[in-house]
Amino acid sequence: MEAFFNPSSVAVAGASSTAMKLGNVTLANLLRFGYGGKIFAIHPRAGEIMGIPAYPCAREVGERVDVAVGILPRELMLDFLEDCAAADVRNVIVCAGGYSDAGPEGAELQLQLAEAVKGHGMRMMGPNSVGTISIESGFVTSFMTLDPIEPGPISIVAQTGLFAGGLARWVTSTQLFGLCKVASLGNKSDVDEVDILGYLEDDPRTGIIAVYSEGIRDGRSFMEMASRISRTKPIVMLKGGRSEVGGKMTASHTGSLAGMDDVYRGAFNQSGVIPVDSIDMLFDSTKALAYCPLPAGPNLGVVSISGAGTVLAADACARRGLRLPALTEKTLAAAHKGLPAWASIGNPADIWAVTLSNDVEGAYRVILGALAQQDDIHVLIVTFTLVPESEFDGAALLAEMQETYPGKPILACFLGASEVDHKRWFRALEEKGIPVYDSVERCVDAAWALARYAGWLKRSGC
Amino acid sequence: MEAFFNPSSVAVAGASSTAMKLGNVTLANLLRFGYGGKIFAIHPRAGEIMGIPAYPCAREVGERVDVAVGILPRELMLDFLEDCAAADVRNVIVCAGGYSDAGPEGAELQLQLAEAVKGHGMRMMGPNSVGTISIESGFVTSFMTLDPIEPGPISIVAQTGLFAGGLARWVTSTQLFGLCKVASLGNKSDVDEVDILGYLEDDPRTGIIAVYSEGIRDGRSFMEMASRISRTKPIVMLKGGRSEVGGKMTASHTGSLAGMDDVYRGAFNQSGVIPVDSIDMLFDSTKALAYCPLPAGPNLGVVSISGAGTVLAADACARRGLRLPALTEKTLAAAHKGLPAWASIGNPADIWAVTLSNDVEGAYRVILGALAQQDDIHVLIVTFTLVPESEFDGAALLAEMQETYPGKPILACFLGASEVDHKRWFRALEEKGIPVYDSVERCVDAAWALARYAGWLKRSGC
Numbered sequence: 001m002e003a004f005f006n007p008s009s010v011a012v013a014g015a016s017s018t019a020m021k022l023g024n025v026t027l028a029n030l031l032r033f034g035y036g037g038k039i040f041a042i043h044p045r046a047g048e049i050m051g052i053p054a055y056p057c058a059r060e061v062g063e064r065v066d067v068a069v070g071i072l073p074r075e076l077m078l079d080f081l082e083d084c085a086a087a088d089v090r091n092v093i094v095c096a097g098g099y100s101d102a103g104p105e106g107a108e109l110q111l112q113l114a115e116a117v118k119g120h121g122m123r124m125m126g127p128n129s130v131g132t133i134s135i136e137s138g139f140v141t142s143f144m145t146l147d148p149i150e151p152g153p154i155s156i157v158a159q160t161g162l163f164a165g166g167l168a169r170w171v172t173s174t175q176l177f178g179l180c181k182v183a184s185l186g187n188k189s190d191v192d193e194v195d196i197l198g199y200l201e202d203d204p205r206t207g208i209i210a211v212y213s214e215g216i217r218d219g220r221s222f223m224e225m226a227s228r229i230s231r232t233k234p235i236v237m238l239k240g241g242r243s244e245v246g247g248k249m250t251a252s253h254t255g256s257l258a259g260m261d262d263v264y265r266g267a268f269n270q271s272g273v274i275p276v277d278s279i280d281m282l283f284d285s286t287k288a289l290a291y292c293p294l295p296a297g298p299n300l301g302v303v304s305i306s307g308a309g310t311v312l313a314a315d316a317c318a319r320r321g322l323r324l325p326a327l328t329e330k331t332l333a334a335a336h337k338g339l340p341a342w343a344s345i346g347n348p349a350d351i352w353a354v355t356l357s358n359d360v361e362g363a364y365r366v367i368l369g370a371l372a373q374q375d376d377i378h379v380l381i382v383t384f385t386l387v388p389e390s391e392f393d394g395a396a397l398l399a400e401m402q403e404t405y406p407g408k409p410i411l412a413c414f415l416g417a418s419e420v421d422h423k424r425w426f427r428a429l430e431e432k433g434i435p436v437y438d439s440v441e442r443c444v445d446a447a448w449a450l451a452r453y454a455g456w457l458k459r460s461g462c
Numbered sequence: 463m464e465a466f467f468n469p470s471s472v473a474v475a476g477a478s479s480t481a482m483k484l485g486n487v488t489l490a491n492l493l494r495f496g497y498g499g500k501i502f503a504i505h506p507r508a509g510e511i512m513g514i515p516a517y518p519c520a521r522e523v524g525e526r527v528d529v530a531v532g533i534l535p536r537e538l539m540l541d542f543l544e545d546c547a548a549a550d551v552r553n554v555i556v557c558a559g560g561y562s563d564a565g566p567e568g569a570e571l572q573l574q575l576a577e578a579v580k581g582h583g584m585r586m587m588g589p590n591s592v593g594t595i596s597i598e599s600g601f602v603t604s605f606m607t608l609d610p611i612e613p614g615p616i617s618i619v620a621q622t623g624l625f626a627g628g629l630a631r632w633v634t635s636t637q638l639f640g641l642c643k644v645a646s647l648g649n650k651s652d653v654d655e656v657d658i659l660g661y662l663e664d665d666p667r668t669g670i671i672a673v674y675s676e677g678i679r680d681g682r683s684f685m686e687m688a689s690r691i692s693r694t695k696p697i698v699m700l701k702g703g704r705s706e707v708g709g710k711m712t713a714s715h716t717g718s719l720a721g722m723d724d725v726y727r728g729a730f731n732q733s734g735v736i737p738v739d740s741i742d743m744l745f746d747s748t749k750a751l752a753y754c755p756l757p758a759g760p761n762l763g764v765v766s767i768s769g770a771g772t773v774l775a776a777d778a779c780a781r782r783g784l785r786l787p788a789l790t791e792k793t794l795a796a797a798h799k800g801l802p803a804w805a806s807i808g809n810p811a812d813i814w815a816v817t818l819s820n821d822v823e824g825a826y827r828v829i830l831g832a833l834a835q836q837d838d839i840h841v842l843i844v845t846f847t848l849v850p851e852s853e854f855d856g857a858a859l860l861a862e863m864q865e866t867y868p869g870k871p872i873l874a875c876f877l878g879a880s881e882v883d884h885k886r887w888f889r890a891l892e893e894k895g896i897p898v899y900d901s902v903e904r905c906v907d908a909a910w911a912l913a914r915y916a917g918w919l920k921r922s923g924c
Contacts, residue, residue, distance in 0.1 A: 020851055022817070074804070097815055101769065103806040145850045147880070160770035166847035166878020173881040214773060240773040243780030252806045253769030253814075278774070278903050279877070307563065307715030308622035311676060311702040312740070318705030342536070344565040344714045352715075353559055355484070385628035388607045389482055415741070416628020418609070419635040441740050 001199035003091040004125055004191070005134040005181055007066030008037045010141070011058050011089065013080050014071030015041035017049045022095070022143035023071040026131060027052060029146055033138035040065065058087035067091040069131065069141045074098040074109065077127070078116060085120035092117070093141055094126035100187045100255025101128050107255060114189045123195075128186030128254060130161025133168065135179055136205055142168070142184070152178020153207030154286050157196045159185050159214050159240075159254045167279070175283075176430045177290050180205045187255045194221045201229045210286045211237040212279075214250035219263075223271045230272030231462050234289045234453045237273050238282045239264050272456040274449050284435075284442050285449030291435045292409035295378035298451035299323045300444070301371035302348035302381045303364065305355070305390060309383035309415045309440055310348035316444035322451065324348060331374045338366030347371065361392035368397075372405040379447045380410045383440055386417035386425060395428035402434065409450055412436045413443035463661035465553040466587055466653070467596040467643055469528030470499045472603070473520050473551065475542050476533030477503035479511045484557070484605035485533040488593060489514060491608055495600035502527065520549035529553040531593065531603045536560040536571065539589070540578060547582035554579070555603055556588035562649045562717025563590050569717060576651045585657075590648030590716060592623025595630065597641055598667055604630070604646070614640020615669030616748055619658045621647050621676050621702070621716045629741070637745075638892045639752050642667045649717045656683045663691045672748045673699040674741070676712035681725075685733045692734030693924050696751045696915045699735050700744045701726050734918040736911050746897075746904050747911030753897045754871035757840035760913035761785045762906070763833035764810035764843045765826065767817070767852060771845035771877045771902055772810035778906035784913065786810060793836045800828030809833065823854035830859075834867040841909045842872045845902055848879035848887060857890035864896065871912055874898045875905035 010030070014023035027050050030039055040061045041054035048054055055061050058068055068089045070080045074096040084092055099110035110127060117124045125132070131141035135151045144165035149172050156163045161184040171179060181203065183196045193213055200206045209229070216222045226235055241250035242261040268275045276282045300322050302313045317324055324347045327335065335345050343353035349371065354363035364382070371377050380401075384394055394412070402410050412434050414422060426436045437443040472492070476485035489512050492501055502523050503516035510516055517523050520530055530551045532542045536558040546554055561572035572589060579586040587594070593603035597613045606627035611634050618625045623646040633641060643665065645658045655675055662668045671691070678684045688697055703712035704723040730737045738744045762784050764775045779786055786809045789797065797807050805815035811833065816825035826844070833839050842863075846856055856874070864872050874896050876884060888898045899905040 021820075022851070025851065097817075098802065098804040101806070101812075102804045102815070106804060106806070143851075158770075160768060162768050162770055162847060162878050165849050166768075166876075168878075169849065169880040169883070170878050212770065214770075240770055240777065243777045245780055245786055246773050246776035249769075249773045249776045249808075249810055249812070252808060252812055253773055278901060279770075280901055280903075306622060306624050306628075307711075308620075308624050308674065308676075308702060308741075311708050311711045311715055314708035314711045315702065315705045318707055324707055340560065342560040342564045342568060344563070344568070346711075346714060348711055350563075350711070350714055353564070355559075358483075385624060387627050387631065389484070389487065389605075414628075416624050416630075416632050418631040421631070439740060439742055441742075 001195055003067040004093065004132050004183065005139055006137040007139065009040065009064060009066050010037060011040040011042050011061060011065045011068040012071065013042035013068060015043050015049050015054060017046060025145050026069060026071060026141050026143045029140040029142055032148070033140040035138040035140065038063065057083045058089055059083055061087060065089045067093065069093045069095065071095045071143055078112060081113065081116045085122065091123050093129055093131055094124055095129055095131065095143060097128040099127045101252055110187060110189050117190055124190040125183065126186040127189060130164045130184040132184065133164055133179065133182035147172045150178035152180060153205070153290055154179050154210060155181040155200050155203070155206040156210045157183050157185065157193055158212040159188065160212055163212065176427070177287055188217065192217055194218060194225055197225050197229060207233060208286055208289045209233055209235045210282050211235060212240060212282065213237065214240045214254055219267065223267050226271040226273050230456065231460060235273045236276055236282055236285045236289070236449065237268065238276050238279065272453065272460065274453050276449065280442060281445050284437060284446040287435045288409070288411060288446040288450050289453065291433050292411070292450055293407055294454040294457070295409050295450055296407055297376065297378040298455055299325050299376055299378050300381055300447060301374070301377035303351060303367050303371065304348060304383040305351050305360065306383060306385045306415050307350045307352050310350045312440045313348050313381060313383070313444060316441045320444060320448040322444065322448055325374070325376045328374055331370045334370035335367045338363040360390040361397060365397055368401050372401060372408055378408060379451060380408055381443055381447060382410065382412045383415050384412060384425065385415050386421040394425060395432045395434065398429060398434045399432035410434055411443050411447055413440055414438060415440060463657055465529040466555065466594050466645065467601055468599040469601065471502065471526060471528050472499060473502040473504050473523060473527045473530040474533065475504035475530060477505050477511050477516060479508060487607050488531060488533060488603050488605045491602040491604055494610070495602040497600040497602065499601070500525065519545045520551055521545055523549065527551045529555065531555045531557065533557045533605055540574060543575065543578045547584065553585050555591055555593055556586055557591055557593065557605060559590040561589045563714055572649060572651050579652055586652040587645065588648040589651060592626045592646040594646065595626055595641065595644035609634045612640035614642060615667070615752055616641050616672060617643040617662050617665070617668040618672045619645050619647065619655055620674040621650065622674055625674065639749055650679065654679055656680060656687055659687050659691060669695060670748055670751050671695055671697045672744055673697060674702060674744065675699065676702045676716055681729065685729050688733040688735050692918065693922065697735045698738055698744055698747045698751070698911065699730065700738050700741065734915065734922065736915050738911065742904060743907050746899060746908040749897045750871070750873060750908040750912050751915065753895050754873070754912055755869055756916040756919070757871050757912055758869055759838065759840040760917055761787050761838055761840050762843055762909060763836070763839035765813060765829050765833065766810060766845040767813050767822065768845060768847045768877050769812045769814050772812045774902045775810050775843060775845070775906060778903045782906060782910040784906065784910055787836070787838045790836055793832045796832035797829045800825040822852040823859060827859055830863050834863060834870055840870060841913060842870055843905055843909060844872065844874045845877050846874065846887065847877050848883040856887060857894045857896065860891060860896045861894035872896055873905050873909055875902055876900060877902060
């Protein structure tokens with residue numbers, strides 16, 4: 001798989017000198033991300049594209065080509081594969097769609113591709129792939145224009161190209177976490193999740209793996225590999241096509257046969273894979289795993305200046321089966337120092353009463369500290385309502401708390417904030433390693449992902 | 463209830479000349495929002511605060527006071543009520559907490575308040591209220607600093623003060639829709655949802671009502687009123703405290719006894735109230751109702767340039783019990799004109815194939831039009847992945863489509879976008895009246911809210 005992420009040389013077939021053409025964007029990405037290997041353009045007539053030498057076919061390059069990217073209509077794809085085989089190119093990324101994503105006729109064509117690839121002893125990513133991203137090598141073959149991406153521990157394996165396109169753009173423009181490798185698998189005629197997971201298992205830069213899959217081909221291999229990898233690197237997975245209609249749709253998206261929801265659920269439970277419900281939750285959970293220590297247990301402590309925040313957090317915990325332990329007498333005594341004497345306090349802890357007595361920071365500090373010292377509270381959730389009246393350095397406070405209680409993850413969320421305040425607090429908190437969420441429910445879901453993974457590790461004797 | 467939203471005069475007890483003190487913020491809000499009635503500050507010593515005449519008590523004002531706002535510690539509240547009664551003030555907003563939100567002792571104190579209020583024939587909002595907002599009269603008593611709010615058709619009744627604080631700040635800084643009236647009910651010792659709904663029923667400026675409640679006191683009155691209002695104005699409601707622990711939390715937030723989830727569900731089904739799961743969904747659904755025509759039926763048509771968007775939309779529809787009708791031969795023939803011949807097409811419609819043939823706008827136009835003309839498709843969902851390669855004027859296209867098919871609501875969502883593109887498209891689309899959502903799931907949930915309300919109206923013979 002190394003050739004798909006860190007090859008010595010790449011040929012781009014369908015390279016174009018016209019801006020916004022897909023074969024132009026891929027070349028631009030390779031240049032922008034500083035890919036250090038050799039790049040060859042394949043084009044019927046051009047002698048050079050964007051300063052890159054162009055050849056009419058891979059055979060005429062005359063140098064070793066580790067991987068070739070085919071950004072061509074499907075009519076030209078078999079010829080492209082033959083050309084690659086003749087030039088001894090062992091790895092190809094096939095971007096054309098119109099195969100198993102396009103009904104029985106397309107599926108037949110995909111079989112022809114698969115036979116050609118197998119016959120020549122090649123490996124193929126796709127068809128219907130959007131390409132790959134590898135930040136450390138600058139090898140970015142996505143045919144969607146991308147801005148520079150920060151390096152980070154999160155690698156993504158996805159059937160959809162979104163993660164190598166629009167979602168990568170979302171990450172770079174709104175998130176502080178970085179990426180490591182992204183593979184857009186498309187129809188998975190050859191290379192599939194198991195291949196990529198095997199590669200990422202040994203990739204020292206990958207710390208967390210996010211998967212979007214519409215159906216696993218070889219369930220047993222996937223489970224074995226996922227169980228092994230999960231012992232050292234968490235795998236978070238969104239299974240698309242869990243409903244009947246959604247399952248049918250996967251057939252036309254990537255030609256996958258989606259399996260039953262409960263079969264996947266059982267498999268995930270055993271193998272340590274963390275199942276999520278949406279793309280939001282995929283990133284939310286991955287971010288929590290990237291930022292936070294693993295908790296010693298699943299129980300939550302919640303502090304909120306909005307009473308509604310405590311009510312909604314409790315509802316969200318109930319949906320996820322998470323427990324909010326009652327406060328001990330010691331905790332209660334400590335917590336009461338942060339609020340007016342009349343205020344009732346529990347878990348979740350509503351600190352609204354402090355609004356009238358005016359030391360908001362002090363209340364958060366005292367009560368968070370009280371909850372954090374209680375042994376059977378393992379994860380802390382803090383909700384902030386950002387209004388000028390309660391302005392303080394929340395990031396410094398939570399960082400201090402995280403340092404004092406290093407084994408207890410702290411997650412934050414905002415319940416109402418102006419856009420400017422949101423940005424400012426978001427950046428300050430995340431720069432200190434406190435993950436931030438836009439709703440109580442999303443925060444609780446991310447905490448659940450942490451607790452679930454930690455629990456599986458414990459049960460697995462890790 | 464008029465006095466809580468449009469009084470001729472108001473007295474603010476606890477008025478303060480110190481910036482950021484709550485009694486200062488309320489005065490500042492009244493001034494900033496251009497309240498046209500008379501304002502009196504109540505303060506033991508000051509002669510004037512922020513240019514507003516101050517009096518030691520309401521009795522000494524010497525003019526009619528329609529409503530008095532008590533931003534005082536609870537120890538002073540009974541005296542405040544007696545003063546108001548002596549000054550013939552008929553309506554009070556009590557902001558102090560520490561009552562039924564603070565255990566049995568607080569509940570006892572709340573009973574004393576209630577008795578005083580009843581004995582003097584007054585009406586009380588609170589205790590534990592954050593105040594009210596009325597955009598058209600500029601009567602804004604919230605003690606959280608607010609920026610100018612656009613007028614709009616959405617009124618909010620909430621037990622929590624969030625909607626008159628942080629969430630109002632979120633609306634003004636990120637959303638295009640406006641607000642009409644906001645009531646923060648707090649512990650609801652006297653004025654409750656039924657009172658406010660009755661007022662909003664006759665308020666010509668209120669078109670849609672959003673409710674956050676932790677427990678309805680008089681279920682029968684609420685149901686009767688909600689059924690009647692729903693015939694002309696949709697009511698969207700988030701019930702906090704649906705879980706057992708969440709229900710207990712409502713006791714310490716606002717002293718409400720939360721009822722069983724299924725009791726509420728049944729009541730909502732009968733009365734036309736649209737139940738939602740989160741604050742996000744409360745605003746998402748309210749926005750859809752504010753922007754969109756009501757659909758003639760519940761069935762969806764989905765168009766997505768990302769195949770994953772079709773898969774996730776189908777999964778979300780299944781969770782909500784929404785049907786995606788199969789495309790008729792006529793629709794299929796029309797739709798196929800927008801894509802390469804080999805592309806398979808269905809509902810949801812995956813238009814990814816156009817990426818390789820390059821007329822993205824054309825594909826959206828042709829396929830959206832095809833789905834829109836099919837009779838049994840009632841609501842359209844369009845997902846966009848915002849990358850430079852597929853840039854076009856999506857807002858103009860959807861506005862054109864909405865004009866051609868005026869009875870079919872169109873909702874949009876983004877599946878991956880940079881922050882800049884997101885803002886630009888969001889604004890362009892919402893200015894044309896197309897509501898935008900940040901995920902497929904949230905978009906489908908909003909469509910469900912539209913369909914649910916339209917279905918109830920139909921069944922109710924409206």
